Amino acid sequence: MGKQVLIADDEPNIVTALEFLLQRNGYEVSIARNGDEALKLIEQNRPDLVLLDVMMPLRSGYEVCQMVRAREDLRHIKIVVLTAKGRPADANKGLALGADLYITKPFSNRELIAKINGLLDVHS
């Protein structure tokens, strides 16, 4: 069975690109356009991995990350934080909050897929 990935980002174009990319690599994709939606879908679908943008309306990616990590039953979900902010402080913050990985935009598609595969133990 394919792994499930949740894309949480408010930029439509980026969502489109990520969706195409992930689907092409055999992942099932669900989409959230803001932080609240992201939480709801995580709860519902229990995806294996979440691609989390930081700058989202209603609830920031950091908050979502924190809340997911706070829950015992959601601990297994991998979280990859995506952001255009590239300062070391932001990276540390993300990892400190429990993210498994931190990737800056713009990213290399190949790299992104490779990392996701690695996290989910998927060999392509």
Added chain:
Amino acid sequence: MLQGWVIVLTSFAYLGLLFAIAFYADQRADAGRSIIASPYVYSLSLAVYATAWTFYGSVGRAASDGVGFLPIYIGPTLMIALWWVVMRKILRISKQNRITSLADFIASRYGKSALLGGVVTVIAVIGILPYISLQLKAISSSFTIVLQYPQIIMPGKVDAVPVLQDTAFWVALILAAFTIAFGTRHLDAAEHHEGMVAAIAFESLVKLLAFLAVGAFVTFGIYNGFGDLFGRAAGDPKLNAMMTPLDGVAGGYASWVWLTILSMMAIMFLPRQFQVTVIENVNEKHLNKAIWLFPLYMLAINIFVLPIAFGGLLHFPEGTVDADTFVLTLPMSEKQELLALLVFIGGLSAATGMVIVETIALSTMVCNDLVMPVLLRLQRLRLNERSDLTGLLLGIRRGAIVGILLLGYLYFRLAGEAYALVSIGLISFAAVAQFAPVVLGGIFWKGGTRLGALAGLSAGFAVWLYTLLLPALARSDWLPIRFIEDGPFGIALLKPLELFGLTGLDQITHAMIWSMLANIGAYLAVSVWGTRSADEHRQASLFVDVFGQAGEAGGARFWRGTASVPDLYNVLARFLGSAGADSAFNDYAGARGLTWPSDPLIADADFVHFVEVQLAGAIGAASARIMIASVVKEEALTLDEVRAIVDEASQVVAYSHRLEQKSRELEAATTELRAANERLKELDRLKDEFVSTVTHELRTPLTSIRAFSEILREDPNVDAAQRRKFLEIITKETERLTRLINQVLDLSKIESGKADWQELRVDMREVISDTVSAMDQLCQERGIQIETRVPERVPPVSGDVDRIIQVMLNLLSNAVKFCEAGRGRIEIALSERGGRLRVDVRDNGPGISAEDQAIIFDKFRQAGDTLTNKPQGTGLGLHICRHIIAHHGGELWVESRPGAGACFSFTLPIQPADAIVLPAAA
């Protein structure tokens, strides 16, 4: 019994006894158990005032003037009543400043002037010469008379006898030797001569005893008591007249007054009196007893004067016997050999006492205040190289003693016969009285200056010379007598005994009036009209304010210089010997809780002053000053600097006030700085935020561009529709990116002030119509209507037309963006109001909430951030528009209510017509 050898032997025996007493007293003093530390000894030593003059001369005076001999003893008694004020002050000053003599006192007071000290010494020596000659005359006369026993023959004229056969000459030499033995065996730092004081006290007793003995003998032996004696005197008309005070005295009231004043001065300023009262004083408290003991002595020694005088006058036929000799001749005539011998010894005692003390005092002055300053100045280099000068000092003193006594003898031969004993003595009194103004003025008046003192002393002494000394020489035929009778060169007004026509006075009174006038007048005039040096100032304060100061440190305050402790030790040792120097340094160190020489002493102002004072005790203040100055690199403090030092103290208070004020200002400045720092930090933070936000905004479209580009590259099998879509997105995002970059750069230029702003004539009607036509196509696509309402003509404004169009486009595109498609209506209105043009852009969109109204003009903020639909746009547009409008001097704002559309308005100021620049022809 009264053979020559008996008399001589007895005399030497007596002198030997005096010497033994002195020696014993010195031994006790060295052992620390002084025998003169008694107020009784002190008071008796003061009685050195009574010399052979008292012994012989008062009877002589009483015999001619009756009660008129008294003023000479009333004076001291009166003066002593004032001693509580005057003498106490002099004592205190002298102790503090280690004064060694009268000349030292005066020199020290007037700025440690060596010149003044020298002048005082010269006046003192010349002035005392008559007095010394008087003593020599008394001794030799009394010796001659006693030798003639049982005959009573008056001594012949002095100059009839060759010098080497003159008793007086040998007496002078013997006294010189005796004095040298008494007073110059060693040098004492404080000029104490304990042995001398003990011997003087003893001889005061001896002369008192002798006088009382002969007085008792005459009153009760020859006659039958006071009643009998005075009764018989009353019987003689001449004697009777003498018993009434005023009639019996030549010159009447004036004479009495001046004689009293004269003796008041004498008890203070005779060098020997100054020596025993001030220099030899060991305890200020002794003064209290002396104030009543001394008058008592005076009384005792004078009780029998009148009786002896009357007794003699009654006893001897008129004119046969000199009244001066009554005390001797009366016992002789009654065959009382022992008594006569006692009287002779008494007279000898009185005379030697005077000579010893006076000569020692004078020789100290000559050494310290006359010779040493000159030597130190002349042979400065050589003297500084000699390590021990005590021998030199003692040598100078011994030489001075011999010299003074020989001079006294000389005067005796030249002028000794001119007057009776009393008159001779009064001449000396008048000389030392010249010191009264400068001393009394010096201790009570700070205004006296060195020059004033010099002037006063010189004037007074000159008058003294002219009115007293020269006439004495003239009377002895050493100067033409015409000089007295007709005045010099025949000028009557300058007759020495009747200066400027002042007649009817006895010689002494006359001399006193003129000399005091000259002295005090010159002293006051020159002092008041002159200036004082810093040294004089300091010394004046030290002297006049002596009771107000806390000890010897007073003199050190105003001094500046550098010194070394070894140098100071050497200079002190040179004059006091190393024992004396060690002892002094020990005292100094001990007072500060240190030990010398293990602890180091600091050569500060206090220390140098201490050494100088010690030195002054040995060689006088003026010489000490010279020595210290040669050892220490002293920087002379001018009066201005001294004043500056004093001012500095008072300035400290003002300065601290200013400091307080400064610190308050500083606090205020710090608060301001802190606030500015906060503002800067805020700006910095904002800048960081801006950079961070721009970074984010740039990266976001880049992300899409890259992602899609990579997708298309990797996968050639993407279907056509998707491929088109993806390429579309790439293009759009590229445009978005470009827009953003442009706007950021634009904003950056505007904010940093580096944008080029044109200032040309702008027609707003044109601007509006141009903008509307640019938006026309878009509005048609979206079905939005635009209406414009502009007046026929509007005044032009001055500005950058491109930028204004930019604003218009921004507002319009916002309006279009937020209008509902198909039903949107935009209204543009142009109006003129109060010197300004106003443009309104109204739309019928959803309107803007109050919160959004607050933020839409901020950087990167847009209305609708909280909506799920993220609108297109950078968020910078309105922010830049506001900058543009503000640059032109206008305002940009919005009015809106949610659900009722929004109206953006801006104003532009109308420029005066001539201020507008026309655009170049296109």
